[in-house]
Amino acid sequence: SRKNLNFKILDSLNHIAYLDVLSFKEKGNKFDFPQHRFKKLLKKHFKAIEKNEIAHLIVDFRFNGGGLINNVSRITKYIAPQPFEIIDTTYLKKASFHKIFPPYLIFSYIAGRFVFKKFGEDTFIRVGSKSKKTKLAKKYHYDKQIYVLMDGGSYSATTFTIGLWKDMRRATFIGMQPGGANWGSFAGQWKDIKLPNSKLKVHIPLMKIIHAQPNKTTQTFFVEPDYYVEQSFEDFIKRKDAQLNFALDLIKNK
DSSP: OOOTTEEEOOOOOOTEEEOOOOOOOOOOOTTTTHHHHHHHHHHHHHHHHHHHOOOOEEEEEEOOBBBBBHHHHHTTTTTOSSSSSSSSEEEEEHHHHHHHTTTHHHHHHHHHHHHEOOSSEEEEEEEEEEEGGGGGSSSOOOOOEEEEEOOTTTTHHHHHHHHHHHTTOEEEEEEEESSSSSSSEEEEEEEEEETTTOOOOEEEEEEEEEOOOOOOOOOOSSOSSSOOOOOOOHHHTOOOOHHHHHHHHHHTTT
C-alpha cells in the first residue's frame, strides 16, 4: 500500500515530516527515461518542507531495492552540506566493455574508450572527476535534522545513498543493517542468460562501482544503524511501526 515519494506532515506542532522513498525509479510512464517525474516530485516535497518550516525530516528507505543512480544525486543535492560526487571508480572487464560498447557500433565504442581507460590486460577503469561534483540545490535546500529508516530490504542504490549520507554525517540512522555493502556494488548494467540445463535465468552485473566516501566515516562492511530497532512479528501483526515510532520518540525527547 506504500506509494513512492509519498510526503506528509506527521506533527505540525513539532514540525516533523515524513518522506517515503520506496524506489529510486519512479514508474508509471515508460517513456520517462530522464525520470522527470521523480525530479518534479522531489522539488515539490522539498518546497513543502521549506514552506512548513520542517525541523525534523524522517526519510523511509525500508524495502527500497534501489533504482537509478542519477536519482541518488537528485535527492542528495537537497540535503548535502557541500558539493559532492557519488562514484569514486567504475571497473569493467573486457567482455563487459564490449557488451556495453560493442566495436561494431563505432561511435558508441569510441565514446566508451574516451570515458574508460585501459587498466591492465583485461580491465577498463573510469575514475570520478572532482571537478564535476554535483552542486547543491539552489532552491529548497534542507539543512536541518534528518532521520533515516532502513532495513535488510534497503540495497543497491539505496545502500549507495545511506552510505553517502552516513559519510556526510548528515542523518541519524534507525533500524537494521541494509542489504548491500558500504564499499560499493556490482550494478550499472546487466547481462541476462539462461542456464542450459536448469533453464534458470541469471542476472549478471557488468560493472563494479566503488562509492565515493571521502570522509571514510564508516569502516565496517555494512552501514550500521545509530539505533538498532527491529520490527518484531508481534509489531507486524498489530500493524505497529516500531522503527517509525522510535524515531518520533527520539525527536520528541530531545
